[in-house]
Amino acid sequence: QVQLVESGGGLVQAGGSLRLSCAASGRTSSINVMGWFRQAPGKEREFVIYISWSGGTPFYADFAKDRFTISRDNAKNTVYLQMNSLKPEDTAVYYCAAKMPGRIATLARGYDYWGQGTQVTVTS
Secondary structure: OEEEEEEOOEEEEOOOOEEEEEEEEEOHHHOOEEEEEEEOOOOOOEEEEEEEOOOOOOEEOHHHOOOEEEEEEOOOOEEEEEEOOOOHHHOEEEEEEEEOOOOOOOOHHHOOEEOOOEEEEEEO
């Protein structure tokens, strides 16, 4: 089992920045990929970004390119999502997720473990 706990959400004005954290615990050695998704009211959960737990180039959704950055600190078993130039349409609950090998990393159904989510609200 893997447990994930997000933090760092909040209220920010358009153009501002936030950094989300996702701390993993439990059988972290089994993690293949860590991803971030988001879900706005009335919408489906949407892929944002993912990174391999062991390193490698992150993969971004188109809307996240140039504004969002993912990084990891394996010593702390923590993944970060740095979000810059935030827009009102970025308002959503943001979830981190952990994936075992063998599934598509851009699909929510490919992930095995989820955090509880953290609210991000961007005001205009």
